[in-house]
Amino acid sequence: MDGQTSTVTPDGRTIGGVVMEMRNITLRFGGVIAIKDISFDVRHGEIRAIIGPNGAGKSSMLNVISGFYNPQEGEVWYKGEKRKPMKPYQVARQGIARTFQNIALFDGMTVLDNIMTGRLNHMKASILDQAIWWGRAEREEVANRQKAEEVIDFLEIQSIRKTPVGRLPYGLKKRVELARALVAEPEILLLDEPMAGMNVEEKEDMCRFILDVNDEFGTTIVLIEHDMGVVMDISDRVVVMDYGKKIGDGVPDEVRNNPDVIDAYLGVAHD
């Protein structure tokens, strides 16, 4: 696969050119090197997985992409431009949304309010407009509510829309968090262990949602996941990390047969 041309996957989805590229990223915390000289690219419309044992630096990588950490070395290229060091909210405005490993919902707010908060980059009414409410603010609220309801329908959470998030069970919270990221209509959706702690049925639901999001909205998805069956099934390409280094990159079958990857996961006999 070269950088720019589109390809069509066996299941009929079109994968476009490179939309995001990480070039020689190195991230250090004091003396600890979390990520060491990693490069990979993400192509438009694909599902890109990052896997690796615990502490490999996967979440740190996602945090670099979402602007939470600024790497000491290396460049992030997004849509053909080098990205300046940014705050997370600026990254969000560029069309990158994410979910968290430990659910990070707003517990005091209802499901609907949580989802509507994800929509805030599409809401432009000034604070004075909002105070008066009639007119611009109300129109905007209704228009964005429409979009929020579409996502609610899509993820099948109609029955809980007015429930405070704090009262929901774990699996539903994960789904609400996905809804909050999705409603922003992101170009790239980052999912940090979307299936952690779920039972088989919930995992199947979540897989279906991820595939549907990718298929229906054409959203590029970068996900971290530990469940190998899931990763190998749904992703188009996989990056494998271990101890902050990249040890494999390619389509699932290549990665599965990569000796370094097998060593990292199964351990290696040193003789």
Next chain:
Amino acid sequence: MFYREAGDYKTSYAQDNQTFPIAFDRYRYYFVVAVGFALLPFVMTDYLANAILLPFLIYAIAAIGLNILVGYCGQVSLGTGGFMAVGAYTSYKLMTAFPWMDMVSVTLLSGLMTAIVGMAFGLPSLRIKGFYLAVATLAAQFFLVWLFNRVPWFFNYSASGQISAPERSMFGWAITGPAANPSVKYLFCLLFVFVLAWLARNLTRGSIGRQWMSIRDMDIAAEIIGVNPLRAKLSAFAVSSFYVGIAGSLFFTVYLGAVEVGASFGIQKSFLVLFMIIIGGLGSIFGSFAGAAFMVLLPVALTRIFADGFGWDTALARHIEFVIVGGLIMFFLIVEPHGLARLWALAKEKLRLWPFPY
């Protein structure tokens, strides 16, 4: 029986978004507004206005303001008294420097001035949270009181160090000064309460309100989904201080008429307003009213019972009153930490099902 949504179909998102989605609630709200504007002014007495309604209305504004900051945005503030003083002293300077200025403008400009000062003291909130922020705002409280006490320009070099509101009227009715009619004072405050509560409700149900609440619930997640923390926190400080400044201005011009900053806007005032929103309910406009009513009415009611009813010595009655109010605060915090607003919401929840709870 008639308190439920059954048969009350919503056909648009605008209808679903309204403040009182249940028809009965809506009618009760219209009723309260009608009584407030059309009935109470005609039965007003000096006692009713000065002991109950004026402090209730003014504290309600301050409580809504503080609730926006603490209850909605999660930034603890102990500087309410100081910010009320900013509102009061701005009013005094405006009234003495520009005698032609009408009272609505004076009050609004005092609010704006306080908003600016509040934003300046809100800057530390970008770096510190929780108790540490509370201490930083406490510094604002002490600094502002000291400033108004020590810099004679603020009290126009008067010998006593007090400020007193000159008489001002609108449409021929005196609003401030000893000649003001209690009904007029009451209506003037009620108008501000009505408009400000409505604006606060709109702000808290819209996009900016959700940004505040997201900062309160989890600031890191809020930032990652696109909330600019600087903008969200400072706007909360600005709006909150605007309300508190207006409350301070009305407290001085309309209610007391003359104040001495240490006695009227000291740290006790900050705590009083904070108690109001804790007892009333954090993150609730209704809770701000309930808390203000509780803290204003309870002492008055107890004084009437003990001093007038039982004929006790007033000093003794006053001390017993402190004990009871303190005890009730603890009782409420233990029984219902989310305040009167939550009790009210639970009661409404029960009423919706009554008389068939299943």
